[in-house]
Amino acid sequence: MFDRFPDHPARLSSTPTDLSLLLRPAPPGAPTDLVRLHGGNGFLMWADLPPVLVVGSSGGAGTTTTALGVATAASYNYREHSPIVVDATATGGDLARRGCDAIDPAGTVQTWLNMSHRGLASTVLDTCGENSSSVGILPRGPEALPRRESYSSVHRSLCDAGCLPVYDGGSPVTNPMIAPLLSDSRIALVITLAARADAVNRLKPALIWLDDNYSEYHLAESVIVVTRQHPSDGPSVAKHIRTYLGKFVRAVTEIPYDAHLAGGGPVTWSQLAPPTRNAYRQIVNLLR
Numbered sequence: 001m002f003d004r005f006p007d008h009p010a011r012l013s014s015t016p017t018d019l020s021l022l023l024r025p026a027p028p029g030a031p032t033d034l035v036r037l038h039g040g041n042g043f044l045m046w047a048d049l050p051p052v053l054v055v056g057s058s059g060g061a062g063t064t065t066t067a068l069g070v071a072t073a074a075s076y077n078y079r080e081h082s083p084i085v086v087d088a089t090a091t092g093g094d095l096a097r098r099g100c101d102a103i104d105p106a107g108t109v110q111t112w113l114n115m116s117h118r119g120l121a122s123t124v125l126d127t128c129g130e131n132s133s134s135v136g137i138l139p140r141g142p143e144a145l146p147r148r149e150s151y152s153s154v155h156r157s158l159c160d161a162g163c164l165p166v167y168d169g170g171s172p173v174t175n176p177m178i179a180p181l182l183s184d185s186r187i188a189l190v191i192t193l194a195a196r197a198d199a200v201n202r203l204k205p206a207l208i209w210l211d212d213n214y215s216e217y218h219l220a221e222s223v224i225v226v227t228r229q230h231p232s233d234g235p236s237v238a239k240h241i242r243t244y245l246g247k248f249v250r251a252v253t254e255i256p257y258d259a260h261l262a263g264g265g266p267v268t269w270s271q272l273a274p275p276t277r278n279a280y281r282q283i284v285n286l287l288r
Contacts, residue, residue, distance in 0.1 A: 049074050049288050051159070051186065051187045052071075052165075052190060053088070053182065053188070053190065054066050054168055055171065055190070057173070058194070058203075061193055062192045063192050065227070066283075068095075068099050069255070069267075070283050071083040071135045072135050074164065074284050075133055082125070084135070084137075086140075087138065087140040087168050088151055088154075089140070091142045093170055096129055097266065099129065100129035102129075103130040105128055105138065109139070110141050112138065113149050113153070119160035150180050152180035155180070155184070167181055173210055174209060182218070188222075190225055190287070191224050191225070192225045193225065194229055195229065195254070197237075200240065210222075219249055220248065222250060223249065224249055224253075228254060228255060229262060233257055253282055255279045261276070
């Protein structure tokens with residue numbers, strides 16, 4: 001019976017090539033390492049984009065536009081799953097108004113949860129609205145989720161349908177609706193911050209709460225996104241956050257001021273300035 005074991009002498013001598021392959025050391029680097037291309041800003045990604053939760057450190061931090069930008073950027077180079085932006089705010093936000101520049105939604109998170117075959121891609125897409133980049137938009141109404149449903153069951157059904165959920169969690173981070181999403185280590189965390197001094201002051205208690213309730217390791221994998229929402233907003237806020245928080249999080253990046261975003265209407269990818277589109281692509285790269 002010992003002939004079945006790989007350390008038997010006869011077995012070792014009969015397959016030297018196979019054993020050399022098995023014993024060969026693994027190449028350096030982790031599967032999620034970023035590999036710079038030609039020394040520039042491009043990256044070769046070794047891992048797929050995970051589901052994403054976007055939360056704001058305070059109100060007006062740009063969670064909705066950031067969620068829309070991340071999902072749309074992902075839709076152009078991530079064809080395996082369909083990006084769906086999902087409203088996970090406490091009572092329903094303006095996701096449908098900002099996101100649906102092509103097709104209005106036929107339902108909400110609540111009506112979709114009441115469907116008998118909600119785990120089918122066709123059911124999800126029939127409920128969603130859509131933007132001009134073919135990204136699904138799933139808003140929510142102000143009423144509570146039906147029965148004992150939570151965003152844990154929402155996430156499970158969307159993944160069963162083959163979707164890539166990008167959640168607009170709004171603010172505050174203490175919103176109990178997003179607790180199941182924060183608890184899931186497979187969901188990437190993005191924290192948005194308006195490029196204002198008062199927003200920086202509100203960031204500290206939000207981070208302390210996240211650290212107390214989800215540990216430092218949760219924050220270590222998060223990406224902080226500074227959103228410039230006024231023409232006079234400069235790089236000082238992002239520089240300040242990098243200096244004091246850069247070593248505690250995965251990355252700190254920013255979205256430049258964009259007149260199309262500042263207009264407050266539906267967001268159309270083709271009307272965003274090239275630096276804005278590149279900033280959203282950079283967030284996608286950092287999350288992989």
